Amino acid sequence: MNLTFYKYQGTGNDFILADNRNGNYSQLTVEQIKKLCDRRFGIGADGMMLLGEQEGYDFEMLYFNADGNEGSMCGNGGRCIVRxxxxxxxxxxxxxxxxxxxxxxATIDGETVSLKMKDVEGIRRYKTDSVLNTGSPHYVQLDTDVMHLDVFKEGQKIRYNKDFAEEGINVNFVQVKNEDSLIVRTYERGVENETYSCGTGVTAAALVFHHNDNGFxxxxxxxxxGNLNVRYNREIDGSFNNIWLKGPAIRVFEGAINIADND
Structure with a gap:
């Protein structure tokens, strides 16, 4: 199989994209996608997306983690597939x-894409930390010096904790700079490592550390x-809506690769 692919990145969160409106790539296997995402033996990416047709919509987004398995929502991926x-x-x-x-x-303005995320019913406390679903499940933990944290080691501990190991969870470490600014580092399930950025993760962090009790x-x-922006409304019952993730989505390169049937 010959695959025509396009490489995109959103704040360093990088993806392989393919136009699957004709269904040519629907039979890609877990192992084939895993190999394509491998940074030494393939193209290299945090995940892969197929753009397909879906009645009533401009397109369908089908997302695969770097391990080759179909994944849940990816915020930066969503912005990249719009671009x-x-x-x-x-x-x-x-x-x-x-x-x-x-x-x-979603809306697009040059290299900037704003993506509307799913509504979030609320935030669950887990010990001294927070758990919520922003399209993917996220664990959010406060840290006073996040840039000197071993995110791989600490994130892996939480991701494989007995309470989360079976389904997996993304782990976000958050430093509060001020009431309007955060620093976020994320360990992602499916990649099983830290990524340069995680759209659903920074959304989760923003909701947990909201600075207004209610309203915008x-x-x-x-x-x-790189830098992202999250804006949203918080309701009096603790739910969140009108959530938008904004940031760059950039085309890096395109190419073609032959995928052996026995991969």
Whole structure:
């Protein structure tokens, strides 16, 4: 099989994308996707996405983790696939697409893409930390010096804790710079390592460390790979809606690769 692919990144969170509207790549196996995402033996990426057709939407987003398995929602991936859709000729002022966690809206302005995330019913306390689902499950822990933390070691401990090991969880370590600004580092399940950025993770961090009891919030977030912004409304019952993740989505390169049937 010959695969025409496109490489995109959103604040260093990088993805392989392919146009699957004709269904040519629907038979890709777990092992093939895993090999494509391998940084030594393949193209190299945190995940892979197939853009497909879905009635009633501009496109469908099918996301795979770097381990080859189909994943849940990816925020930076969602922003990158919107930019990809625009680049391959799906020109819109506002996009409506379907992903693993349901429908999404998005807007594009050059290299900046704003993505509307799913509503969040609330935040669950876990010991002194927080757990919530922003399209993917996230654990959020406060740290006073996040840039000197061993994120791989500490994140792995939580991800494989007996309470989370079976389904897995993404682990975010958050330093509060001020009421409007955070630094976030994330260990991602499926990648099983720290990534340069995680869209659903920074969204989770912003919701946990909201600075208004109710109403509109806007938070700037630093990651290793760059800066993102999350804005949202918090309701009196502790739920969150109108959540938007904004940041760069950049095309890096494109190419073609032959995938052996026995991979």
């Amino acid at each position: 990809f859709a625009n680049d391959i000729g799906i020109k819109k002022n506002e996009y409506h697409f379907i992903a693993a966690d349901g429908p999404h809206e 919030n806007a938070v700037d977030i630093e990651t290793i790979g």
